[in-house]
Amino acid sequence: MMKYFFFIFSFLNVHYCIAQQQYSIHDLKSGKFTDDSSYIYDLPFESKKKVFLIQAYDSKMSHRGELALDFKVKKKTKICAARDGVVIAARKDSDKGGLKPENMSDGNHISIKHYDGSVAHYWHLIKDGALVNVGDTVTKGQVIGLTGNTGYSAFPHLHFEVVGYDETGAYKQLPTRFYTNKGTIYLRPGKFYKALH
Numbered sequence: 001m002m003k004y005f006f007f008i009f010s011f012l013n014v015h016y017c018i019a020q021q022q023y024s025i026h027d028l029k030s031g032k033f034t035d036d037s038s039y040i041y042d043l044p045f046e047s048k049k050k051v052f053l054i055q056a057y058d059s060k061m062s063h064r065g066e067l068a069l070d071f072k073v074k075k076k077t078k079i080c081a082a083r084d085g086v087v088i089a090a091r092k093d094s095d096k097g098g099l100k101p102e103n104m105s106d107g108n109h110i111s112i113k114h115y116d117g118s119v120a121h122y123w124h125l126i127k128d129g130a131l132v133n134v135g136d137t138v139t140k141g142q143v144i145g146l147t148g149n150t151g152y153s154a155f156p157h158l159h160f161e162v163v164g165y166d167e168t169g170a171y172k173q174l175p176t177r178f179y180t181n182k183g184t185i186y187l188r189p190g191k192f193y194k195a196l197h
């Protein structure tokens, strides 16, 4: 009998590990892969705010091969922390933006380090749109900035990405799930989502 239980237990364990690594970018994009143990982020906007996701993971416009998200929102839309952490970078002095290579270094942004070592980057903020400073502790849902169009950006939007360590110990962009009005999911491009906190 014990052997039997052990067998079932091992099977579940193995199955769980495989499930952790099974997703492909295609699965994430199509919304097929929904169930894992990763941290659940809030959408980086105020509760009930409806936002349009113009680019998701590996989108062809400018996110080819990238695990990053672009939310199309009006200038000066409030940005909220998607997860608790500490501000490790905040820039707000730029008023330049556009799709020229020299605009790459013009983006205002905020970077927040989470307690597991991962870091979320919030890009393209408006001039003076970083409302937090390096060293500040922020909590999920707290207003941290205002959207804009600075840096390598064709229109006002928020570029959001999380970097951290994957299961092999390599540092890279990580896919993240969000708590939304459509469930706890990986977001899909071309869709509207409402933030919930």
Ligand SMILES: [Zn+2]
Residues within 6 Å of the ligand: 055, 062, 063, 068, 069, 070, 159, 160
């Ligand atoms: Zn982007």
